[in-house]
Amino acid sequence: MQTLNSQTILSSNHYTMAANVLYQYSVMAALMDGVAEQGLPLDRLHEHGNFGLGTFRHMAGEMAMNEGRVWQMTSDGGIRELDTVVEAKQDNDASCCPFAMVTNFQPTIHDALPVDANSIKSKDDFSTWLDDRLPANARNQFVALRLKGSFASVTIRVIPAQRFRGQKLAELTAAQSEHTATELRGTVVGFRSPGYAAGFGVPGLHLHFLSDDDTYGGHILALDMGSQKGQAHGIKFEAAIMSKLHLELPTDDADFNNAPLKPDLEAIQKAEG
Amino acid sequence: MQTLNSQTILSSNHYTMAANVLYQYSVMAALMDGVAEQGLPLDRLHEHGNFGLGTFRHMAGEMAMNEGRVWQMTSDGGIRELDTVVEAKQDNDASCCPFAMVTNFQPTIHDALPVDANSIKSKDDFSTWLDDRLPANARNQFVALRLKGSFASVTIRVIPAQRFRGQKLAELTAAQSEHTATELRGTVVGFRSPGYAAGFGVPGLHLHFLSDDDTYGGHILALDMGSQKGQAHGIKFEAAIMSKLHLELPTDDADFNNAPLKPDLEAIQKAEG
Known part of the structure; x- marks a missing residue:
């Protein structure tokens, strides 16, 4: 229903x-x-x-x-x-x-990660990969992106709810729970925002994860797309550049x-x- | 036409x-x-x-x-x-x-400046006046504003055009021409933006001036709403709070x-x- x-x-x-x-x-x-x-x-x-x-x-x-x-x-x-x-x-x-x-989200960029997906071991690696892969006109635009497939490792955080009205985010992230799961399937949903978004958004990558079986998810702190066995996972990458x-x-x-x-x-x- | x-x-x-x-x-x-x-x-x-x-x-x-x-x-x-x-x-x-x-712009706030308009001698005075006069829910919103009437003094700047492609704004403002006119009639058009607009806009007041006779105008550096003769000018103030x-x-x-x-x-x- x-x-x-x-x-x-x-x-x-x-x-x-x-x-x-x-x-x-x-x-x-x-x-x-x-x-x-x-x-x-x-x-x-x-x-x-x-x-x-x-x-x-x-x-x-x-x-x-x-x-x-x-x-x-x-x-x-x-x-x-x-x-x-x-x-x-x-x-x-x-x-x-x-x-x-x-x-x-209506992806305008569809791609399968290249076989060297094993080289994406971190959010920084992914950010660099985006820089190299996205069109030149995406650099100062907002980008919606989705990754779907199997990941070697995903570390997420979830913050506890406020205990009192007005409790600041920095206090909540200081008490966040962190978890790492390995060899799992799921979806990354997120955005990349330009640096001038600093005042009202999150400059750079902001990614959330959800496992296929709905048992594991949260704000992504780290991720590794490579297989432990040296094989690429066939992660599907989709993105759209947003100018509005x-x-x-x-x-x-x-x-x-x-x-x-x-x-x-x-x-x-x-x-x- | x-x-x-x-x-x-x-x-x-x-x-x-x-x-x-x-x-x-x-x-x-x-x-x-x-x-x-x-x-x-x-x-x-x-x-x-x-x-x-x-x-x-x-x-x-x-x-x-x-x-x-x-x-x-x-x-x-x-x-x-x-x-x-x-x-x-x-x-x-x-x-x-x-x-x-x-x-x-469809003003939702209409007001005549109070008789103590003579106390608004600067952009800072005007900013403080706005803080006191605008509704509390305007503080973190964008505000469109217009002032129309007679001003004791308005100092404007106009920047020269770029001499080469990519010349930075800071270089142009370093070469700006500045002018002050006194006892003149005209219109201030502008916006006040919240601090978090720093990355993409101009936090605080951003005002341009245009004289009623189309002979004097530019980016406002300073303004004085008071009369030299101690009389208020009857400046009309209009504003609208913008949440989108x-x-x-x-x-x-x-x-x-x-x-x-x-x-x-x-x-x-x-x-x-």
Whole structure:
């Protein structure tokens, strides 16, 4: 039922919104300041696309959206798919997203990783690979990207929910749980943002992971695409370059209104890099 | 004829675009890096609103847009109203804007400055006045604002056009011409952007001035709203809070693609503050 619902919504997306326009709700600086009481109602995510990432009220775990389906990954290792319409009606942490990046992802770049996938041992390796592989006109654009296949190793973090209103993201990441899994299948959903996005987004790579069996996922700290056995995994790479960003700010959120929201590149990279 | 044309376009705006959505073309970091060969064709400005500011190809002067009419102010003191359709067809500096901020300005805040207008002697005074006067929910939003009336003193700068491709904005502002006029009537068009806009915009106030007689204008360095005679000028203040920003990036501009585009708050404030 839920899947059917998602499929229906996904189909309608193709007709009601432009492809590969990046929609962002609020700014990273607000999360840094602990602004996480309110947010975009979960059932409004689909209005902006079928693919993305973000967090939930009180920063209760990590949000990943793929093919119109939405998951919540919490610091106790829990992973669950959400019925966004149902959740939005509740008054719980999964009812809204204080921060989200969503796009109607229609990949314009399809590729299979070359056989030297074994050389991608880290996020830095992947970033370099992107630099070499993406067209020259992508350098200062936003990029939505998805990797699907089998990974040698993925290290993720999930942050605990806020224990008090206004608790800052840096405090939560200091208490994050980290896990590493090896030889697993799954999907990476994420974005690469240009450096000038420092004030309102996460410059560089921002990637979330979800295993095929829905048991392992979170914010990616490290990944290794190479096989231990020296064989490439046949990871499918898809991407779209986005030259349009629609930024929507909270309008009636006193926490947002009163937060200092200073751009702090170093702190954001420490929290989300 | 030209005015009629502008009026027609202005009217159609009211029906085709949402009010007070901020449209921005490219990012300030690109101007800092001297990216100014290409840009938004001048006849596309009206698609996004009736009010705004920006610059022209080669950063040839300052652009101001008010009530759907567009002016170019050059460093030789020249001020001319542009027929955007005609200019867009030329291959000259006024054909396009490498950077522009435009909105369909429908003021939601109307006010007459209080009698103590004499206390607004500087941009800092005006910024403080805004902090006190605007609603609390404006603090972290973008604000479009217009001042119309008689000013005791307005100091403007106009930058010279680039002498070579890629010449950086900081070099141009170092060679800017500065002028001060006193006891004059005119209009201030501008925006106030939040601090987290540092990477892609101008945090704080960004104001352009145009005198009622079209003889004096440019980027405002200083202004004094008070009368030398101790009487308030009856300046009309209008503003709108904007919670939605649509950012459009150049897509086929090699200069943009290859620019480093590092966020440099200090340099931007020095150039545009």
